[in-house]
Amino acid sequence: MNKNKELKVSAIKNGTVIDHIPAQQLFKVISILGLDKIQNQITFGTNLESGQLGHKAIIKVSEKFFEDNEINKIALVAPRAKLNIIRDYEVVEKREVQIPDILVGIVKCVNPKCITNNEEITTRFMVEDKSNVTLKCHYCEKITTSEHFMILK
Amino acid sequence: MKNMSLVSITDFSREEILHILKLAAKFEANPNQKLLDGKVVGCLFFEPSTRTRLSFETAINRLGGRVIGFSDSSSSSATKGETLKDTIKMVSNYADLIVMRHPLEGSARYAAEQSRVPVINAGDGANQHPTQTLLDLYSIQKTQGKLNDLAIAMVGDLKYGRTVHSLLMAMSHFQPMFYFVAPDELRLPDEYKRFMKKAHIAFHEYRDLNEVINYTDILYMTRVQKERFADPMEYEKVKNAYVLRNEMLSQSRNNLRILHPLPRVNEIHTDVDVNEKAYYFQQAENGVYARMAIIAHILGLA
Numbered sequence: 473m474n475k476n477k478e479l480k481v482s483a484i485k486n487g488t489v490i491d492h493i494p495a496q497q498l499f500k501v502i503s504i505l506g507l508d509k510i511q512n513q514i515t516f517g518t519n520l521e522s523g524q525l526g527h528k529a530i531i532k533v534s535e536k537f538f539e540d541n542e543i544n545k546i547a548l549v550a551p552r553a554k555l556n557i558i559r560d561y562e563v564v565e566k567r568e569v570q571i572p573d574i575l576v577g578i579v580k581c582v583n584p585k586c587i588t589n590n591e592e593i594t595t596r597f598m599v600e601d602k603s604n605v606t607l608k609c610h611y612c613e614k615i616t617t618s619e620h621f622m623i624l625k
Numbered sequence: 626m627k628n629m630s631l632v633s634i635t636d637f638s639r640e641e642i643l644h645i646l647k648l649a650a651k652f653e654a655n656p657n658q659k660l661l662d663g664k665v666v667g668c669l670f671f672e673p674s675t676r677t678r679l680s681f682e683t684a685i686n687r688l689g690g691r692v693i694g695f696s697d698s699s700s701s702s703a704t705k706g707e708t709l710k711d712t713i714k715m716v717s718n719y720a721d722l723i724v725m726r727h728p729l730e731g732s733a734r735y736a737a738e739q740s741r742v743p744v745i746n747a748g749d750g751a752n753q754h755p756t757q758t759l760l761d762l763y764s765i766q767k768t769q770g771k772l773n774d775l776a777i778a779m780v781g782d783l784k785y786g787r788t789v790h791s792l793l794m795a796m797s798h799f800q801p802m803f804y805f806v807a808p809d810e811l812r813l814p815d816e817y818k819r820f821m822k823k824a825h826i827a828f829h830e831y832r833d834l835n836e837v838i839n840y841t842d843i844l845y846m847t848r849v850q851k852e853r854f855a856d857p858m859e860y861e862k863v864k865n866a867y868v869l870r871n872e873m874l875s876q877s878r879n880n881l882r883i884l885h886p887l888p889r890v891n892e893i894h895t896d897v898d899v900n901e902k903a904y905y906f907q908q909a910e911n912g913v914y915a916r917m918a919i920i921a922h923i924l925g926l927a
Contacts, residue, residue, distance in 0.1 A: 585750050587731040591708055611731025612752055613633065615816065 489556040498529035586612035630737035639798040648918035661690030667720035668694035684916035758791040760915035778804040781847035803828035
């Protein structure tokens with residue numbers, strides 16, 4: 473792990489560091505995880521240099537440990553995000569995000585004639601292709617591809 | 626009970642499809658069987674579809690059931706702004722089965738999730754119309770004596786035509802050979818070609834109807850709509866290539882039958898109607914038997 477980069481945003485005692493977020497997706501990640509609505513201490517940095525991503529963002533959430541199904545929601549916008557679980561200033565666990573098989577309530581269906589765009593219904597998609605993320609609507613059966621992702625919330 | 630809804634043709638396995646076709650033949654042999662005696666069916670047509678509604682209501686009546694419902698949304702509480710969910714919650718308290726036609730795609734799946742009783746999808750926008758597919762299969766089996774190893778030509782609007790897509794998916798259980806005939810603007814979408822390649826189903830694409838007529842067992846005609854073309858000149862250029870006339874059938878196979886989901890406009894010339902190979906009106910009649918079979922199967926009555 474590259475300590476210098478980590479230290480550009482102040483260290484936390486206990487909590488979760490979400491690293492390798494594409495810089496332009498930072499605020500989507502914040503919104504998907506609902507970080508704008510919780511009381512925990514949060515620090516984030518963006519437009520940090522990254523070999524892999526060009527510019528990356530990083531979020532540190534104090535005293536917060538995510539469940540898999542919670543954190544995997546961000547895989548859509550930040551498929552290469554890495555999690556560092558911090559306890560007493562030490563990284564005790566590293567995790568990667570994985571695109572779930574079923575996505576509930578995150579993405580809007582691309583089809584304007586879909587019932588989910590016309591009535592208050594939680595969207596639901598089967599993930600047909602994880603590498604080239606392709607979603608099939610559980611209701612209208614139309615395909616939504618990554619260039620059309622509109623994140624709800 | 627709830628999971629017995631029929632929303633999409635892919636909800637039924639090959640065995641279930643064959644079971645329904647067998648039942649349909651029994652109902653055709655003996656159409657008045659009062660299996661629905663004492664039962665109420667809610668027929669909710671949020672958009673008008675006279676043919677489908679009459680076919681369902683005939684099937685229900687022949688089975689001895691009673692029908693409640695409406696034939697277009699202007700006579701339902703949807704015009705007052707009631708949600709689909711609330712309408713379904715209410716009707717599923719009254720009826721033993723719901724038959725629903727709705728202009729929005731995915732509405733049938735959603736209704737099935739909200740309903741206490743089974744839901745039969747009678748068309749949800751451009752998405753699915755599984756009872757049409759089953760009556761198409763019944764017509765194919767009845768006229769050819771089998772479903773396996775048939776040559777099937779689908780003609781016209783293969784891009785937007787939901788009956789084409791559903792029939793293609795259903796026939797994939799039976800090793801067909803497909804010929805797809807369409808203008809460039811209305812060719813079959815790639816997702817279906819990928820599906821067939823994966824399932825090792827042979828298919829060929831053509832622009833001219835005459836190229837396939839003599840080599841096919843089933844000619845499945847659909848309407849080429851002018852509105853589908855960005856450039857009206859393109860429509861004028863191609864429209865005659867997709868009109869079937871009686872003289873074009875002179876060299877066709879003896880067992881060839883012409884199907885059409887109806888309504889037809891001009892894609893089958895009326896001079897074809899007298900040809901014994903024209904089957905579209907009997908096909909519509911088969912719809913009643915297929916729907917009787919579907920209802921009986923879904924309610925666990927046969």
